[in-house]
Amino acid sequence: MDERFLLMIPGPTFTEQSVLLSLARVTRSHVSREFEDVLRESLDALKKILNTDGEVIIMPGSGTSAMEFSIANFVNPGSKVLNLISGYFGEYFVQATRARGGVPVEVRCRPGLGFRGKGIRELVEREGAKVLTVQHVETSTGVANYIKEIGEELKNTETIYVVDAVASLGGMEINMREWGIDVVFTGSQKALAVPPGLAIIGLSKRAVELIEEEKRELFFFDGRRWLAMMRNVRNYFSTMPVNMIYALNESLKRILSEGLENRYLRHKVVAEAIRGGLEALGLNIVADKEFRSDTVTAVWLPENVKFQDLSNEMMRRNIVIAGGLGELAGKIFRIGHMGVANPNDAVSTIAALERSLSKLGYPVKLGSGVEASQQIFNKYNL
Amino acid sequence: MDERFLLMIPGPTFTEQSVLLSLARVTRSHVSREFEDVLRESLDALKKILNTDGEVIIMPGSGTSAMEFSIANFVNPGSKVLNLISGYFGEYFVQATRARGGVPVEVRCRPGLGFRGKGIRELVEREGAKVLTVQHVETSTGVANYIKEIGEELKNTETIYVVDAVASLGGMEINMREWGIDVVFTGSQKALAVPPGLAIIGLSKRAVELIEEEKRELFFFDGRRWLAMMRNVRNYFSTMPVNMIYALNESLKRILSEGLENRYLRHKVVAEAIRGGLEALGLNIVADKEFRSDTVTAVWLPENVKFQDLSNEMMRRNIVIAGGLGELAGKIFRIGHMGVANPNDAVSTIAALERSLSKLGYPVKLGSGVEASQQIFNKYNL
Incomplete structure (x- = not known):
């Protein structure tokens, strides 16, 4: 070959040459104004792509770590999480829920089928689930769940709506604001066309407020510390992957210009x-x-x-x-x-x-x- | 500027041009034999640098996430951790311990001082601590703790010895085998002279055994899943940061050739x-x-x-x-x-x-x- x-x-998907070459730019300090400008631009582009009224967090990691972040910051031990499972990565949510001490309520469909909106609200209410999780695209089967319909069912409820968009974000429409999605995540190496190494999490305004109100005892995945650093890189907590952000920034520019x-x-x-x-x-x-x-x-x-x-x-x-x-x-x-x-x-x-x-x-x-x-x-x- | x-x-430290250019190589599949060869070579080089009889794990992340891994896999809720604190990053261990439900036993010294071996064994025994944590170099003060002396004190005890080598690994000697260290971690962007984005964890044979024996309910930081993937990339769990590993590999080659x-x-x-x-x-x-x-x-x-x-x-x-x-x-x-x-x-x-x-x-x-x-x-x- x-x-x-x-x-x-x-x-990982194919990455354009200009994106690869961005990786090779000289590494700036992670707390420099020059780097902050690149990070800010990337966050703004992601907010546009997600259409969120909240904020975006980028950290070194993968889709898997982004999933842990999305569960850790919104699930308390003992609280119920409705996991809609249409394949292999649906099971990841069950594991992430258990690791946090949450109680997964598992709803499965056979490979090839997915979830639509109808009946979801009743299900959530019957089970008393505080959080609902679903894949936008279940990568293992190529199934796309109807996340817009599900979001419409959950509107005006207290349920926190978490969408795994690892295999879709940048390739299929996601509208957090209009579809009522609270948390969306992806990795850099899928439809955003960047090499692997970044976890990206989009949060609604409500999700940001929940992170700031609830003082959970978290460390690496502590949402408050990441939000603080995204707002000002001098709020140092964990070193940002500077060169990976250069590449992300280049790809996001190309996405918006397309x-x-x-x-x-x-x-x-x-x-x-x-x-x-x-x-x-x-x-x-x-x-x-x-x-x-x-x-x-x-x-x-x-x-x-x-x-x-x-x-x-x-x-x-x-x-x-x-x-x-x-x-x-x-x-x-x-x-x-x-x-x-x-x-x-x-x-x-x-x-x-x-x-x-x-x-x-x-x-x-x-x-x-x-x-x-x-x-x-x-x-x-x- | x-x-x-x-x-x-x-x-982050200065990175050589050859390392930066390695980042820009075409991204291979994370489960390909070609990528596995590069990963394997990098793991072997790290084992040499650490002189471990155990294994090494690399994941997308930072020193902070490597610390969480090092605590999450060895601390159970309620168990005591002796945190030797010589500065700002010493406090990180306290937070990581708390996030895991562990009980930190905090021992502090004034900025500029550090820890030697004398008296450590008595301290650990008196407190009944299952894990001891210390920085090799406390980055906030430039203090180097005597990790060799501390290791000698802990020899033939059950205490799991965790060393934060974020600011030292690749610049100062670390000998896991001879100094009795169980867990060592760093980020890529320090003395290993790679851009930021990787968490690197060295494990002793005993640490590997402990990970495999104890079935902890973890998700992203689940040591068993990472060990399985390091042994064979087809044990897919989380996508490896392919291009970052190219850069790490190049820098490790230069380190061993120096x-x-x-x-x-x-x-x-x-x-x-x-x-x-x-x-x-x-x-x-x-x-x-x-x-x-x-x-x-x-x-x-x-x-x-x-x-x-x-x-x-x-x-x-x-x-x-x-x-x-x-x-x-x-x-x-x-x-x-x-x-x-x-x-x-x-x-x-x-x-x-x-x-x-x-x-x-x-x-x-x-x-x-x-x-x-x-x-x-x-x-x-x-």
């Missing part, structure tokens, strides 16, 4: 074209039609095709795909199409998949998947 | 020369002679010299210094001299300090500080 490989996994609507549309069309190509090849997509995300697609492996073989064949063609997690390991493969993924990447991926599957004995009419993708791009004049 | 400024603060003894000697001589220069200017060093570290020097501000004025004057001369933390804010200034700091940096710093102090009305015979530094470098034939 040469250096021009395509990283078609659900993160335009959020354009960006979401690009994700939608690329996703549609990839799904079209896959289905033309007779492959079955894990997510039900109603729940398909614009950022990651999970596909059932054809009979007699092993993931490792498919992965090797794709890798030989310079394209990296992902396998299944947990109970889906060995049963599915996954294609990430987020961040800077474009029609060329989609066509290359479907084409390489045709040749790889053909090589592995799966019957393929070469070009048939690509043709289906082409029709979709053509429809959008791309 | 132009791009050729010297970062003479106690971290040679650990050479590196520690360089730190010792540069520190001595900086102190010599400072004292020749009539300035008073915070740390008592017995406790002076080789990585950071804290200095009392002369009467009538404000930190902000001194910092501005130094910055105008392209040298960044740090101020005091907590109760020492406004009373001291601090010079970091770790990582890749060399005699040229030391001379430039002392010389700029002469001009800056002179400008601010403090009586200076220009060249007198530099002369004293020169004498010391000359003694070592540098």
Whole structure:
């Protein structure tokens, strides 16, 4: 595999050269005005992307650590958390809730299905849950839950609404203010198209107030200390990852200059074209039609095709795909199409998949998947 | 201030160009064999530097998060932790202990003093502490505690010995095996000369066993999950900061190629020369002679010299210094001299300090500080 490989996994995603080169800028002091300017600009851009009336926190970490932050600051020992679970990462919320001493109320659906709004309010009230958690995109199945509908159900309730947007933020619309979301988090390496290493948390005004009112005994994930540092870097608590913030800042500038609507549309069309190509090849997509995300697609492996073989064949063609997690390991493969993924990447991926599957004995009419993708791009004049 | 400024603060430190450029390498998949090779090489290098019979964990984070890991995995709610506190970061251990539900037993000394081994064993036994924590170098005062002596006192006891080596690892010798240290941690941006963003934790064999035996309800800081991922990146738990590990790997190669003894000697001589220069200017060093570290020097501000004025004057001369933390804010200034700091940096710093102090009305015979530094470098034939 040469250096021009395509990283078609659900993160880390491909990063543009200008973003990578930003990483290599000379490291400034973490409490300098120069660094603070870059951090401030990044926080402002994220607030725009999230449309929040509250604040944003960035820390060294990952989506997993951002999840711990989102639970630790809003769950007290013994309090109930309603965990809507549509896959592997839904289970992460259960573990995070337990680690905090919270009581998880677990609601599961089968792989491929997700959650809509209807009935959520009744469920929360019946269970007396103080916090509700859900994935926007469940990365393990490519399912997109209807976070807007769920938010509308929770409006005017006391329930704290926590959304894992690790696989969606920057690729699919999220509107914290209008959808009533209190806490949203992601990692840098997904649709924000930055290398991994940052945890990013968006907070509503109410969430900020809750952090400031409740004095929880926390250390690294103490929201009050992070808020203080985001407002003024001289409120030193933990050293900020200066170079990673340079890269984030560069990518955020590119995101806003592309335009959020354009960006979401690009994700939608690329996703549609990839799904079209896959289905033309007779492959079955894990997510039900109603729940398909614009950022990651999970596909059932054809009979007699092993993931490792498919992965090797794709890798030989310079394209990296992902396998299944947990109970889906060995049963599915996954294609990430987020961040800077474009029609060329989609066509290359479907084409390489045709040749790889053909090589592995799966019957393929070469070009048939690509043709289906082409029709979709053509429809959008791309 | 132009791009050729010297970062003479106690971290982030100056990073060499080859390390910065490593950050900009194309991001590989976090579960790829290519990335695993780089991670493995980095872990092996760290094991050498730490001389541990156990294992090493690297995660996205900071020294602060590494401290939380070191407490969370070894302290149970209600169990006693002896915190030896020689400054601002000593207090961090108290907070981390409380966050975990542990009971801190706080032993303090005045700024400038540190801890030696004598009497420690009796103290631990009297208090019934299961864990002892101490800073190797207390960054806020430049004090180096005698971690070797303390380790010798704790040998053949059950006490888990946790050392904060944030400001020392890579600049001063640490020998986990011979000094009986169970847990050591640092951040990437100090004497390891990498940009900030990584938490690094060294574990003794016993510490690894303790993590694996005790099933604590943890999430992001769950040691078992991190150990599993360090052993095989396909044990995915949280996305590794791929590009930061590239940079760490490059710096570790340079550290081992300099040679650990050479590196520690360089730190010792540069520190001595900086102190010599400072004292020749009539300035008073915070740390008592017995406790002076080789990585950071804290200095009392002369009467009538404000930190902000001194910092501005130094910055105008392209040298960044740090101020005091907590109760020492406004009373001291601090010079970091770790990582890749060399005699040229030391001379430039002392010389700029002469001009800056002179400008601010403090009586200076220009060249007198530099002369004293020169004498010391000359003694070592540098």
